[in-house]
Amino acid sequence: MTGNLLIRNVRPMGSAAADILIRNGRIARIEPGLSADGVATEDGGGRIVIPGLIEAHTHLDKSLLGMDWYRNEVGPLLIDKIDNERQAKIDLGIEPHRQSMRQALVSAAYGSTHIRSHVDIDTVHGVAGVEGIMRTREALRDVIDIELVAFPQSGLLARPGTLELMEKALEMGVEIVGGLDPSGIDRDPKGHLDIVFALAERFGRPVDIHLHETAELGAFSIELIVERTRALGMQGHVTVSHAFCLGMTDKAYVDRLIEALARHRIHIVTTGPASRPAPEIARLRAAGIIVGSGNDGFRDTWAPYGNGDMLERAVFLGLRNNFRRDDEVEVALDVCTHGGAALMAIDGYGLAPGCAGDLVLLEGRSLTEAVVTHAPRPLVVKRGTVVARAGKTLVEMP
Numbered sequence: 248m249t250g251n252l253l254i255r256n257v258r259p260m261g262s263a264a265a266d267i268l269i270r271n272g273r274i275a276r277i278e279p280g281l282s283a284d285g286v287a288t289e290d291g292g293g294r295i296v297i298p299g300l301i302e303a304h305t306h307l308d309k310s311l312l313g314m315d316w317y318r319n320e321v322g323p324l325l326i327d328k329i330d331n332e333r334q335a336k337i338d339l340g341i342e343p344h345r346q347s348m349r350q351a352l353v354s355a356a357y358g359s360t361h362i363r364s365h366v367d368i369d370t371v372h373g374v375a376g377v378e379g380i381m382r383t384r385e386a387l388r389d390v391i392d393i394e395l396v397a398f399p400q401s402g403l404l405a406r407p408g409t410l411e412l413m414e415k416a417l418e419m420g421v422e423i424v425g426g427l428d429p430s431g432i433d434r435d436p437k438g439h440l441d442i443v444f445a446l447a448e449r450f451g452r453p454v455d456i457h458l459h460e461t462a463e464l465g466a467f468s469i470e471l472i473v474e475r476t477r478a479l480g481m482q483g484h485v486t487v488s489h490a491f492c493l494g495m496t497d498k499a500y501v502d503r504l505i506e507a508l509a510r511h512r513i514h515i516v517t518t519g520p521a522s523r524p525a526p527e528i529a530r531l532r533a534a535g536i537i538v539g540s541g542n543d544g545f546r547d548t549w550a551p552y553g554n555g556d557m558l559e560r561a562v563f564l565g566l567r568n569n570f571r572r573d574d575e576v577e578v579a580l581d582v583c584t585h586g587g588a589a590l591m592a593i594d595g596y597g598l599a600p601g602c603a604g605d606l607v608l609l610e611g612r613s614l615t616e617a618v619v620t621h622a623p624r625p626l627v628v629k630r631g632t633v634v635a636r637a638g639k640t641l642v643e644m645p
Contacts, residue, residue, distance in 0.1 A: 248389040249273075250631030252604065253283045257291030259598050261614045264293060269604035272630035276600060289633065291608055294625060295617055297580075298598045299360025299605035300557035301587030304488050304516045304541025307347035307364040307383070307393070308376035311546050313644070314339065314346075319551060325431065325459060329401055332548045333371055339548075343379025348645050350555060351383055355391045355642075356635045357556040358607035358624045362391060363541070363591055365398035365425055365455070368416050370408045377416050390634045390642055394591065396455050398425035403442055404433040410442060417450045426456035429468050436471055444475040453484040453592075455516075458492070461524060465492025466504055473507045486539075486590055488516040493531075494524025501530075509534040514590035517582075518543050518560070519567035528568050528582060529575075539587035540564060557583045558609075558621035565618070576615040604631035 249272025258264050259277060266281035267274060309332065311317050317339065321331045335341070347364070354362060366376040377395060384393040397416040403409050403426070417424065424447045429439035447454045460468055469492065476485045487508075493501055493515070508515070514537045517526050531538050540560055545553020564570070564579040588596035595603040608626040611617030623638025634641055 248630065248632060250604070251283070251286045252628060252631045252633070253281060253286045253288045254291050254296070254606070254626075254628070255281075255288060256293055257296040257608065258293065259296055261295050267296065267606070269628070269631035272604050273595065274598070274600050274602050274604055277598070289626060291626070295609040295611055295614065296598070296606050297609060298584055298588070298596060298602070299607055299627075299629070300358045300583055301539065301591065301593070302354050302359040302362040302541050302555070302557055303539035303587035303591060304518065304543055305350070305354075305362060305364050306366070306544040306547070307350050307362070307380050308343045308366050309341065309544050309547040309549075310346045310350040311339070311341065311548070312346065312349040312353065314341075317548060317551075319548065321548065325428070328549050333369060333401060335548045336372060343376045344382045345645055347380045347383040348386065351387055351391055351393065352640045352642060352644055353555040355387070355627060356624070356638055356640045357558065358627050358635070359555070359557055360391060360605040360607075360627070360629055361588070361591060361593055362393045363396065363423070363455070364393060365396040365457070366416075366421070367400040368397050368409060368412045369399070369401040370406050370412065373412055374416050374419065377419055377421060381419070387642070389632065390629055390640065394423065395421045396423040396425040397421045398457070399427055402427070402432045403439050404435050413446060417446065417452065422452060424450070424452050424454050426454065428458060428460050429471070430464055431460050436468055440468075440471050440475055444479060444481070447481065447484075448479055453486070454481065455486040455488060457488050458490050461491045462495045463492075465490070466495070466500060468492075469504050469508070473511055473513065476511045476513055483512040485511075486514040486516055490515050490517065490526050491520075491524045493526035505530060505534045505536065509536050514539065516541060516590070517564070519564040521563070521567065525567055528564065528578065532578070537586055537589045538582050539590045540582050541587070556621055558618055561618045562621065573613065573615040576618050580614055580618050605629055
């Protein structure tokens, strides 16, 4: 659904006040003193307006939002969390459609207008997560755009039958092929990545690979990803999420990896983690690499933290990267807006005539103040229609 809307007295990206006219879901004009007969009007009250926030990495099928409190006593290893979650989905009754609706609406209330969600594909749950989130995507098609990644969370080769389920998910319309720690989980980096990229080639889909592997092990996996990107001509269609290895202390090695990633236009998603090494945003962007961000999983069986707010995520990026100046904090915000939109190849994203009418009003005298205070969003607009007001969506939470 597209709408017509006139928003008066807003400051695009914190600049001078203007009005924004949206017609048929797209920005028609941005200038002071606009009028439009018969068009719904909102008063921006001099607030900052930005294009929609972009949640470029999350897991809509895992959230415990609205459920009873979960006491986490899971072991410290990645595989501990994976194995526990697979069983907990059954024991706790984590229903993918209900839980993804809850999380998606929380994100929309905070001003996210697009979500990229990795969805578990495994031999216990099959494609139930895909089916549930596709229901959510249809139900919320006028509120938020959701794209899916077929994600072999429990491994591809380690659990025979997963490949066939990945194929089924892609045949159902999942947009992106996912992968996970080819050495650390499947213990067969060549075999794992050969399958991921073969699926991408066969179905004509992009790739987004979780890479938690640190130091030289993760660097080796990145080298293999670069090789396959080059061989298949997939430049601009591959994303590496987390990429903790790019935060290792061997700066010369990291520089070589960054140069290869930049040359083959491989994107990076970082959450700005507090407990792991992390890619340096400034170094990546200086090399020309597109960097996006996301909240990852939150309020789930992995950890109790998080709330889905991409402005708060920009704060975490700033803290992790020692961004203190206003122009540096604005970089963190750019990662959570234009960066995510670029790596997701969102059509018509931005704040100019012709762009989609996906807008968020922010409280604050400057972009940096808006980020660090991350007050409730006064107004969220999707394709010219108001979808959230005063920090709450207009669609009721299930």
